[in-house]
Amino acid sequence: MSTTFDNISIGGRLKQLRQEKSLSQSSFSSLLGVSLQAYQNYERGDRPITKDLIVVLMTEFGVEPSWLLSGEQALESHSSLPELNEELLQQIIEGIESLLSKKRKVLPIDKKAKIIVMLYKTASIQQNLDPETIRQLIEIAA
Template identity: 25%
Template sequence: MGREVADFFTGIGARLAITRNETGLSQTEMAKEIGVSLRAYHSYEKGDRGLPIEALVTLHEKFDSDVNWILLGTKSARIEHDIDALEEFETSLDRFLTDQGIKIKSEKRGAIVARWYRSLTDGKEIQMEAVHTWIELLRE
């Protein structure tokens, strides 16, 4: 798999993790809801595999997920969400991790982003100090 494709799959995986966390489902539950095995679903969130069209359509039908956002990162997960804030947070998070020389697995990074984003959509501002604590708990 080429680097561009791997980056594309990683982005889809991160947005899939956000979508799953918004619904409050575990990976096992989400896999069942969209009709795939847990092993396959886990590989989608990790960015190791592409998400099948059938699973993408099911995500849209069952959870009103924005297909453009999941695939391309454009528009929003739902209209009321602030994607600009999400992108700014992800940039800040990646910059912090790089500056500090911290390595965490992509699914753990996705969990941090999802938790922060969930707080944003719930109207609860999360300070970066709290995010730094989450990072410390998830370090490799």
């Protein structure tokens, strides 16, 4: 669960990305596959960012999730990982959200971002996603 401050911070980073790409809100929202009103709500921080939008930003714009969610690291990913595996990223995000929900725990967005990146890098190297690793990281972070 994100806070209003988190949403506003993420919205500011979305605006920064959009302006760096010299795009209007309307053009950027179309590229992201969301309505203009939805995008404006994201940018203002009135709406929490979704996992689907994070995936689109990663795949279409090379945005590093930890930068988007916490402001840490570089805006664009320059890692030596192979091409983004959207299915794996989706599994990681859903696994984290599911476990947090079941355990009724909340993680600050910056910790969640670090766990996503850590799990993605590990699973990419090992070629599998271990649910036990997700559980252990959530236990440590929460």
